[in-house]
Amino acid sequence: MRIFNLSIGYAEPFNDLHLGPLTETIDDLVRELGLVVVLPTGNAPADLSARTPSGHHIIADKPDFFFAHEHRLSEPGPAALAVTVGALALSGAPAELPGRVGWQAAADADEAAPFSRTGPGLGTNSRRANKPDVTHYGGNLVVSDTGNVVHNDLGASLISTSTRGSGGQIFATVNGTSYAAPAVARVAADIAYAYPDASGNLVRALLAAGSAPTPPAAALAELHRRNRVYGLGLPDVDRATTSDARRVTMTYDGEMPVDTVQIHPLPIPEAFRQGSRRDRVVSIALAFDPPVRRQRREYLAGTMKFNVYRDIDPDELAEILKRQDPDDPADLINDRRKLKLQPGVNTYTHSTLQLRSWVGRDSFVNDDETFLIAVTHKAQTWARNDPTYEHQGYALAATLEDRELATADLHQTLRQQLRLPSRVRLRA
Numbered sequence: 001m002r003i004f005n006l007s008i009g010y011a012e013p014f015n016d017l018h019l020g021p022l023t024e025t026i027d028d029l030v031r032e033l034g035l036v037v038v039l040p041t042g043n044a045p046a047d048l049s050a051r052t053p054s055g056h057h058i059i060a061d062k063p064d065f066f067f068a069h070e071h072r073l074s075e076p077g078p079a080a081l082a083v084t085v086g087a088l089a090l091s092g093a094p095a096e097l098p099g100r101v102g103w104q105a106a107a108d109a110d111e112a113a114p115f116s117r118t119g120p121g122l123g124t125n126s127r128r129a130n131k132p133d134v135t136h137y138g139g140n141l142v143v144s145d146t147g148n149v150v151h152n153d154l155g156a157s158l159i160s161t162s163t164r165g166s167g168g169q170i171f172a173t174v175n176g177t178s179y180a181a182p183a184v185a186r187v188a189a190d191i192a193y194a195y196p197d198a199s200g201n202l203v204r205a206l207l208a209a210g211s212a213p214t215p216p217a218a219a220l221a222e223l224h225r226r227n228r229v230y231g232l233g234l235p236d237v238d239r240a241t242t243s244d245a246r247r248v249t250m251t252y253d254g255e256m257p258v259d260t261v262q263i264h265p266l267p268i269p270e271a272f273r274q275g276s277r278r279d280r281v282v283s284i285a286l287a288f289d290p291p292v293r294r295q296r297r298e299y300l301a302g303t304m305k306f307n308v309y310r311d312i313d314p315d316e317l318a319e320i321l322k323r324q325d326p327d328d329p330a331d332l333i334n335d336r337r338k339l340k341l342q343p344g345v346n347t348y349t350h351s352t353l354q355l356r357s358w359v360g361r362d363s364f365v366n367d368d369e370t371f372l373i374a375v376t377h378k379a380q381t382w383a384r385n386d387p388t389y390e391h392q393g394y395a396l397a398a399t400l401e402d403r404e405l406a407t408a409d410l411h412q413t414l415r416q417q418l419r420l421p422s423r424v425r426l427r428a
Contacts, residue, residue, distance in 0.1 A: 001034070001036065001192040001196070001198060001199075001200065001203060002033070002034075002035050002036070003035070003036045003037075003038070003185055003188050003189050003192060003203075004035060004036070004037045004038070004185070005037075005038045005181050005182045005185035006026070006037060006038070006039055006076070006181075007039075007040055007176075007177075007178035007179075007181050007182065008039075008040075008076070008178075009039070009040055009041075009042035009043070009074045009075070009076065009077060009177075009178075010042065010074040010075050011042075011074065012074060013069060013070060013071070013072035013073070013074055013117070014072065014073065014074055014075045014077070014078050014122075016072075016122070018294050018295070019075065019078055019079075019122055019294045019299065020075050020076075020294070021294070022075060022076050023075045023076040023078055023079045023294070024292055024293075024294040026039070026076050026079045026081075026082055027079050027080055027081045027082070027292045028291075028292065030079075030081040030082060030200065030289060031081060031289045031290070031291060031292075034199060034200045035200055036083065036185075036188050036192070036200045036203050036204060037079070037081075037082040037083070038082065038083045038084075038085060038181050038182070038184050038185040038188060039076055039077050039079060039082045039083070039084050039085065039181060040077060040084070040085055040086075040087075040138075040176070040177035040178050040180060040181040041073040041074070041077045041084055041085065041086045041087075041116055041117040041118065041119075041131070041132050041177050042073055042074030042077050042117040042177060043115045043116070043117065043175075043176050043177055043178075044065075044070065044071045044114075044115050044116075044117050045115070046058050046114060046115065046141060046149050046151075047149070048148055048149060049147060049148070049149070050106070050141070050143045050147065050148070050149040052065045052068070052070065052071060052114070053068075053070035053071075054068035054069070054070040054071060056068065058106040058114040058141060058143070058149070059104060059106050059143055062106070062107075062114070063112075063219070063220060063229065065114070066112065066116075066118045066228070066229050067118070067225065067228070071117055071118055072117060072118065072119075073117040073118060073119060073121070073131055073132065074117055077117065077121075077131065077132070078121040078122050078131055080121065080122070080130070080292060080299060080300060080350075080351075080352050081289050081290075081292070081352055083133045083134065083184060083188065083204060083207065083353070084121075084131045084132045084133050084231075085132060085133070085134055085135060085136055085177060085180045085181040085183075085184045085231075086112060086113075086116040086117070086118065086132040086134075086135040086138075086177060086180065086229065086230065086231060087112070087113040087115065087116040087135065087136070087137070087138025087139065087175075087176065087177045087179075087180040088107075088110055088111065088112060088113060088116075088135050088136060088137050088138065088180070088214060088234065089105065089106075089107035089108065089109055089110065089111050089112070089113050089137070089138075089139065089140035089156065090109065090137040090139070090140070090158060091105070091109055091140060091155055091156050091157075092105045092107060092108035092109040092111070092140065092156070093105060093109075093155050093156065094142045094150075094153050094155045094156050095153055095154035095155030095156075096155070097154075100144075100145075101145055102144075102145035103142055103143070103144050103145060103150070103153075104142065104143050105140050105141070105142050105143075105153075105155075105156045106140060106141040106142065106143060107140050107141075107216075108216055110214035110215060110216050110234075111214070111216035112135065112216070112217075112229045112230060113138050113139060113140055113141070113175070113177075114140075114141050115138075115141065115175065115176065115177070116135075116138065116177055116180075116229075117177065118132070118228045118229050119131035119132055119227070119228040119229075119231070120228055120350075121350065121351075122299050122350065123299075123349065123350030124350070125346060125347075125349045125350060127224040127346070127347060128224075128347065128348070128349060128350050128351070129223075129224055129227035129228065129231075129343065129347045129348060129351060130348065130350045130351035130352075131228075131231070132230075132231040133204075133207075133208070133231045133232060133353050134184055134207065134208075134211050134231045134232050134233060134234065134235050135180065135214075135230050135231055135233065135234055136180040136181070136183040136184050136234060136235070137158065137179075137180060137183060138158065138175065138176055138177050138178075138179045138180035139156070139157045139158045139173075139174060139175030139176060139179060140153070140156035140157060140175065141153075141156070141175065142155075142156050151175060152172070152173035152174065152175065153173065154173055157173035157174060157175050158173065158174050158175065158179055159171055159172070159173060159174075160172060160174045160179065184207070184235060187207060187210070187235045187236075187237050187240060188203050188204075188207055190237045190240070190241060191203045191206050191207060191210075191237075191240050191241055194241040194242075195241075198253060198395075199253050199393065199395060200287075200289065201253065201287040201288060201289055201393055201394055201395035202251060202253040202287070202395035202397070204287035204353050204395070205251070205285040205286060205287040205353075205395040205396060205397040206240045206241070206249070206251070206285070206397050207235050207240055207353075208232050208235075208285040208287065208353055208354070208355040208397070209239070209240060209249055209283065209285040209355065209397035209399050210235050210236050210237070210238075210239035210240025210241070211231075211232040211233040211234060211235040211236070211239075211240075211355070212232075212233045212234065212236070212239070213226065213230050213232075213233035213234070214230070214233065214234050217229070217230040217233065223342070223343050223347075224343070224347065227343070227347070232353075232355050243410075243411050244411055245405070245408075245409040245410060245411050245412070246401065246402055246403050246405050246410060247399065247400070247401040247402075247403070247410070248399065248400050248401075248410045248411050248414050249397050249398065249399045250266070250267075250397075250398045250399075250414065251395065251396060251397050251398075252264055252395060252396040252398075253395045254393070254394070254395075255391045255392060255393040255394065256375070256377055256391065256392055256394065257377075257390065257391055257392075258302060258377055258379045258383075258384075258389060258390060258391065258392055259326065259377060259378060259379050259384070260376075260377055261318075261321045261324075261374055261375065261376045261377075262374075262375045262377075263314055263317060263318060263321075263372050263373070263374050263375075264372070264373040264374075264375065264396065264398075265314070265370050265371075265372060265373075266282075266308065266370065266371040266372065266373050266398055267369065267370055267371075267414055268282075268310075268367070268368075268369055268370065268371050268400070269369065269408065269410065269413045269414065270365060270369065271405065271407075271408030271410070271413065272400055272402055272405070272408075272410065273363065273364050273365050273367060273369075274363050274365045275363055276361065276362050276363045277361060277362075278361065278402065278404040278405075279359055279360075279361055279402075279403075279404070280359070280360050280361075280400075280401070280402045281357055281358070281359050281399070281400070281401040281402070282308065282339065282357065282358045282360075282371075282398070282399070282400055283355060283356065283357035283358075283398070283399045283401070284306060284308065284341070284355070284356055284357075284373060284396060284397070284398050284399075285353075285354065285355045285396065285397040285398075285399075286304060286306055286353075286354045286355075286375065286394065286395070286396055287352060287353050287354075287394065287395050288302075288304050288352050288377075288392055288393065288394035288395075289352060289393055289394075290302040290303075290352065290383075290389075290392060291383065291388075291389055293382070296380070296382055298380045298381075298382070299350075300350065300352070300380065301379060301380055301382070301383035301386075301389055302377055302378060302379045302380060302383060302389070302392055303349060303350070303377075303378050303380075304352075304354075304375060304376065304377050304378075304392070304394060305345050305348065305349075305354075305375075305376050306345075306354075306356075306373055306374060306375045306376065306396075307331065307333075307338055307339070307341070307345065307373075307374050308338070308339040308341060308358065308371055308372070308373050308374075309333065309337050309338055309339070309371065309372045309374060310336075310337055310339065310364075310367045310368060310371045310372075311336075311337050311367055311368055312333075312337050312368075312372065314372060317333075317372055317374065320332050320333060321374060321376075326376070326378045327378075329346065339358045339371070340358060341356035341357060341358050342356060342357060342358070343356060373396065373398065375394070375396070377392050377394075400414070
């Protein structure tokens, strides 16, 4: 597995109609060579008066400026098959130096840095969540007592090695999403080291499964707005690579014929289903790598989605899914048998890296001990009947988490590997 960090980006927001050749080339290489490529969202400037290109003040107008067109991510950040990284503030405290009174950091610790460009990426769904994918620490800006912006404050910025060789300076203060991206590349490398046989899709799926929003993200109540600033959150190596008695991740790494549905069994132990008044989480991460064409209105050659079902026989579910019109967004099953995963399935219409979760507090011991994950692929019209696109590679990371589980050991219970699922063809 080869992982590349490209801390590069254009100075202006990307064209919302078509992506450029550099972005397409990166996506083509990811698919062709099975790479993991990590990119920054790009940096939106702030002038001397601490205002963004949209005229917003980085403190007084927070978070409105994140949703201005001028703050949209820059190419190649919208690359659909790459992992795109926004920046968080590691520190929310300016350096305490003599004579400084009233200096204020633009972002609190773990909050989105004011220069971090935001999503969404290319697509037509107004509530889509497809960029950034994750966030990591990239520094912060400070506003002085005179109202001027300070770009490299010793307390709020990151410390990195210096490129200024004269004078023997070894370290310097820095800011930028270009520093957040390599931190995520390191997490991806740790995943690849832990699972040397993993595909690029599985590395990305585990990266998503190991990510969680930092507390300041909760200030953005609307989920689609939160995702456009924070993505799936801050990735953690331990969450991405290990399981324990209270949290277990199961994976699938393979492919499926295009325009089909593939059903995966998801074991749900009784110990996880019994008891009440405690949060239990079922989360599913999906990553896939379709061909792309920037000349097409639909950039991705295919889209994928998934739902989780319970209390239904696999054969019965297969028969129902056979009748599902792939062009009809209304599912044939909309009762309690379908888990209400959040965010909704249409949120990720244009995303090749998805994470959706279900949280339950009450006991559900009467449910079957095996839930079913139905993964659906749909090829775009321009890609159908293409002899070079007959199969789609993808990976799943399914996580069960119950931190209040008293005695049972989920890891020991779920040691058996998932078997290859059945396939249901939607169209001839």
